[in-house]
Amino acid sequence: MTVANAFLRLLRSALPLAILYIGKLIIDQVVLLNRSQGDHHHLWVLVAIEFGLAIAADSLSRAIILLDSLLGDLFSNHTSVKIMEHAAILDLDQFEDAVFYDKLERARQQTIGRTILLSQVLSQVQDLITMGFLAAGLMAFNPWLILLLLVAIIPAFLGESYFNDQTYALTRGQTPERRELDYVRYLGASDETAKEVKIFDLSGFIIDRFKQLSNQFYADNKRIVIKRASWGSFFALLGSSGYYAAYVYIIIQTVNGSISLGQLTFLAGSFRQLRALLEGILTRFTTVSQGAVYLRDFFEFFEIQPKIKVTGKPKPFPKVVLQGFKFEDVGFKYLHSERWANRHLNFTLHPGEKLALVGENGTGKTTLVKLLARLYDPTEGRILLDGTDLKEYDLNDLRMNIGIIFQDYLRYQMTFAQNIAVGNIQQKENRELIEIAAKQSLADGLAKKLPGQYDQMLGKRFYEGVELSGGEWQKVAIARAYMRDAQLLILDEPTSALDARAEYEVFQRFAELTKGKSAVLISHRFSTVRMADRILVLEKGELVEIGSHEELLLKGGRYAELFNLQAMGYR
Ligand SMILES: Nc1ncnc2c1ncn2[C@@H]1O[C@H](COP(=O)(O)OP(=O)(O)OP(=O)(O)O)[C@@H](O)[C@H]1O
Numbered sequence: 184m185t186v187a188n189a190f191l192r193l194l195r196s197a198l199p200l201a202i203l204y205i206g207k208l209i210i211d212q213v214v215l216l217n218r219s220q221g222d223h224h225h226l227w228v229l230v231a232i233e234f235g236l237a238i239a240a241d242s243l244s245r246a247i248i249l250l251d252s253l254l255g256d257l258f259s260n261h262t263s264v265k266i267m268e269h270a271a272i273l274d275l276d277q278f279e280d281a282v283f284y285d286k287l288e289r290a291r292q293q294t295i296g297r298t299i300l301l302s303q304v305l306s307q308v309q310d311l312i313t314m315g316f317l318a319a320g321l322m323a324f325n326p327w328l329i330l331l332l333l334v335a336i337i338p339a340f341l342g343e344s345y346f347n348d349q350t351y352a353l354t355r356g357q358t359p360e361r362r363e364l365d366y367v368r369y370l371g372a373s374d375e376t377a378k379e380v381k382i383f384d385l386s387g388f389i390i391d392r393f394k395q396l397s398n399q400f401y402a403d404n405k406r407i408v409i410k411r412a413s414w415g416s417f418f419a420l421l422g423s424s425g426y427y428a429a430y431v432y433i434i435i436q437t438v439n440g441s442i443s444l445g446q447l448t449f450l451a452g453s454f455r456q457l458r459a460l461l462e463g464i465l466t467r468f469t470t471v472s473q474g475a476v477y478l479r480d481f482f483e484f485f486e487i488q489p490k491i492k493v494t495g496k497p498k499p500f501p502k503v504v505l506q507g508f509k510f511e512d513v514g515f516k517y518l519h520s521e522r523w524a525n526r527h528l529n530f531t532l533h534p535g536e537k538l539a540l541v542g543e544n545g546t547g548k549t550t551l552v553k554l555l556a557r558l559y560d561p562t563e564g565r566i567l568l569d570g571t572d573l574k575e576y577d578l579n580d581l582r583m584n585i586g587i588i589f590q591d592y593l594r595y596q597m598t599f600a601q602n603i604a605v606g607n608i609q610q611k612e613n614r615e616l617i618e619i620a621a622k623q624s625l626a627d628g629l630a631k632k633l634p635g636q637y638d639q640m641l642g643k644r645f646y647e648g649v650e651l652s653g654g655e656w657q658k659v660a661i662a663r664a665y666m667r668d669a670q671l672l673i674l675d676e677p678t679s680a681l682d683a684r685a686e687y688e689v690f691q692r693f694a695e696l697t698k699g700k701s702a703v704l705i706s707h708r709f710s711t712v713r714m715a716d717r718i719l720v721l722e723k724g725e726l727v728e729i730g731s732h733e734e735l736l737l738k739g740g741r742y743a744e745l746f747n748l749q750a751m752g753y754r
Pocket residue numbers: 279517518520524542543544545546547548549550551
């Protein structure tokens with residue numbers, strides 16, 4: 184399509200000169216006829232040719248516009264897909280970094296704002312070729328006139344590129360604020376935020392912040408836009424002066440009789456078109472060079488590489504785990520953080536063992552399971568699986584063999600079945616497996632009560648969607664863990680919204696269904712925690728106790744203290 188577009192543009196760029204030249208011949212012929220020297224037949228042939236050329240020019244322009252718009256859509260879709268594909272291979276901690284978000288944001292803007300860049304570049308080339316044709320015509324008449332036009336137009340080009348750089352620097356500097364602006368806009372008008380915004384009456388607060396940010400943008404942009412417009416007018420004046428100087432010269436030549444009336448129309452027409460083309464080229468030069476500068480951001484985003492990689496030859500995940508996962512003095516610090524979220528972790532998760540993680544908020548429980556799933560690599564120490572560093576296992580295989588449901592699992596605005604299928608998306612059409620998973624997580628009864636059953640749209644964002652309660656959502660989310668035949672299952676507090684009986688049942692089933700497999704549970708409810716084979720107590724990211732419920736109670740340490748604290752609340 185691009186080649187066809189370029190070819191049509193090439194054809195189109197030759198037409199203005201041809202039309203002008205035929206126009207010249209027509210006028211010369213009319214003048215001759217007035218002097219009774221012309222040929223009527225020749226005149227009408229010329230008029231017919233000009234008519235044909237005019238129609239061809241119009242049809243070509245329309246075909247070019249059509250191809251431009253199709254190419255623009257394809258470009259936009261293609262780049263959006265590329266960005267999503269690249270984002271998918273990046274690491275979790277890259278998504279947690281503001282600098283990364285700035286790059287992602289700027290890359291995204293390219294897909295929205297730069298779709299016309301390609302057609303702009305092609306138009307620019309087309310106009311330059313047209314100018315070349317017209318200039319060649321003028322050159323035959325007087326080369327100095329071209330030089331005059333060029334000299335008049337160069338300051339405008341330089342001015343434009345200077346202001347492009349200025350605008351780019353400004354926009355780039357504003358990226359964090361733009362992201363905030365988007366976030367504030369989302370806070371102010373979204374189904375997910377509406378409840379709190381109303382209850383806390385936040386709309387005034389949000390709107391004020393929006394105004395503050397947008398006014399700042401307005402003021403910064405205004406300054407540069409005014410400067411650009413003032414200089415632009417001055418440079419345009421220079422350009423016009425050059426054009427009129429040349430025009431006056433041609434008129435004088437005609438009056439003197441050095442050139443014919445037909446030549447005058449041809450030259451004046453060429454000049455008029457050259458000037459219009461130059462203006463168009465100048466304006467487009469702004470968009471094209473701005474686009475080119477912004478494309479840098481686009482490519483910069485694609486230069487970001489994931490840090491989590493497989494070292495050496497990737498090993499498949501063992502069919503049967505024999506020794507388990509061994510933490511050897513594992514420590515982890517989040518990006519840009521001085522604090523250790525986990526430190527000096529030394530323990531083994533044995534095959535088939537159910538391990539519960541206990542500790543106050545922020546003691547590193549979630550971090551530990553993220554390290555197990557290799558969402559991050561340890562900052563120090565290492566994690567071994569059957570004696571081999573996790574880094575040597577095939578990453579996809581590792582993740583496929585670890586089923587993990589986080590406390591902040593996603594509530595997909597999709598159907599009930601799809602919400603479960605995301606646990607193993609390759610099996611999205613396997614309704615039998617989805618229903619079994621739902622039965623195992625106690626979500627099956629819920630599906631049966633919904634009007635659309637498993638095809639019921641969940642959430643309120645889309646037509647006929649049904650909202651679930653917090654506990655109901657959790658049952659759906661837990662079903663995801665049963666969608667794959669994982670060797671290690673991790674439940675990071677996805678049961679906090681379940682009532683006591685439901686949580687008990689869910690964990691009873693979990694224990695039965697994961698017999699022989701390793702599992703890690705995070706829960707603040709000791710009624711659940713005590714079901715585990717061993718309990719690992721964390722404090723400030725470090726392991727302080729490990730043992731069975733009975734052993735730890737007997738020990739009378741941190742676990743016993745936390746357990747008794749909760750038990751007291753029930754007395
Ligand atoms: N993505 C992150 N980036 C930077 N710091 C983080 C991030 N996630 C957690 N932290 C910090 O790491 C520490 C441990 O967090 P973690 O989520 O592992 O605790 P947790 O024990 O699971 O807490 P909770 O019981 O509240 O779920 C906390 O102090 C937290 O501030």
